[in-house]
Amino acid sequence: MVADMLNMSSIVAHSENMRVQVGDQEYKGTFMNKAEGFDPRNLKDLQTLKELTPESLTATPEFLRDLANLQLLDYICGNSDRHFNNILCKVEERDGKLVLTGLMGIDNDTSLGAANYSVAKNLMHFVSLKDIKFIPRKTAESIMALKPEMLRTMLAGFDLSDKEIDGAVKRLGEVKEAINNAWATKAFTEKGKIKNSDRNNFLTIVDEEDMKDISVVKQLYNDKGAFVKNKKEKENYNLYTRMEIALTFGAMYSNIGD
Numbered sequence: 001m002v003a004d005m006l007n008m009s010s011i012v013a014h015s016e017n018m019r020v021q022v023g024d025q026e027y028k029g030t031f032m033n034k035a036e037g038f039d040p041r042n043l044k045d046l047q048t049l050k051e052l053t054p055e056s057l058t059a060t061p062e063f064l065r066d067l068a069n070l071q072l073l074d075y076i077c078g079n080s081d082r083h084f085n086n087i088l089c090k091v092e093e094r095d096g097k098l099v100l101t102g103l104m105g106i107d108n109d110t111s112l113g114a115a116n117y118s119v120a121k122n123l124m125h126f127v128s129l130k131d132i133k134f135i136p137r138k139t140a141e142s143i144m145a146l147k148p149e150m151l152r153t154m155l156a157g158f159d160l161s162d163k164e165i166d167g168a169v170k171r172l173g174e175v176k177e178a179i180n181n182a183w184a185t186k187a188f189t190e191k192g193k194i195k196n197s198d199r200n201n202f203l204t205i206v207d208e209e210d211m212k213d214i215s216v217v218k219q220l221y222n223d224k225g226a227f228v229k230n231k232k233e234k235e236n237y238n239l240y241t242r243m244e245i246a247l248t249f250g251a252m253y254s255n256i257g258d
Contacts, residue, residue: 037102059099062101070082077171080110082239086106086108116167
């Protein structure tokens with residue numbers, strides 16, 4: 001429902017809350033539509049994914065857009081378990097090469113908790129807002145158009161506590177604040193180089209036509225161009241970096257971040 005409100009319905013498999021009665025026992029859960037894409041848990045699909053290269057990640061702006069949108073959606077919804085086994089990749093052959101053209105997030109059942117995500121530990125695979133780095137312009141416009149009251153009213157229709165709903169509304173506000181700080185930032189100061197941002201302006205708004213110029217390897221590692229390997233340092237610990245590592249080593253692991 002949140003994805004629908006943000007025009008992101010194509011990146012998560014549609015699901016419905018359900019209750020199933022079996023004898024005297026009632027079970028609560030969700031029914032999810034069949035998701036589309038290559039699944040790293042399927043050996044045949046994994047062989048295809050192993051043929052991809054780091055260049056496959058930046059060959060199409062659609063995939064980078066989906067990655068950015070999924071991380072932003074996960075942040076607003078507080079999804080603390082987004083790893084590669086919860087992502088299906090869309091792959092096509094273009095000009096004789098396999099490229100990534102999109103993705104779909106599945107298993108979103110750890111979303112909308114009551115934890116304070118800014119200080120909570122052991123959140124498995126939660127990406128902080130400051131590590132997301134860029135946001136597609138159309139996504140920024142959709143998020144700014146979503147009023148807190150609209151989100152609160154929609155979430156009130158589910159089995160959520162006031163604290164859980166307040167958390168989602170608060171995270172929406174945090175994303176809006178980051179977008180407001182980024183409006184004055186030109187997507188690129190020069191071709192292929194994202195403008196350096198300070199602590200209050202960590203999101204860069206990127207136009208669709210500029211996404212092809214984003215260098216995941218150079219711009220999502222630390223300031224010195226090196227990947228942060230120390231587990232205590234979580235800077236740039238996000239889906240872009242994890243995907244680039246996966247493609248570099250030719251394998252997809254559930255806990256690739258670790």
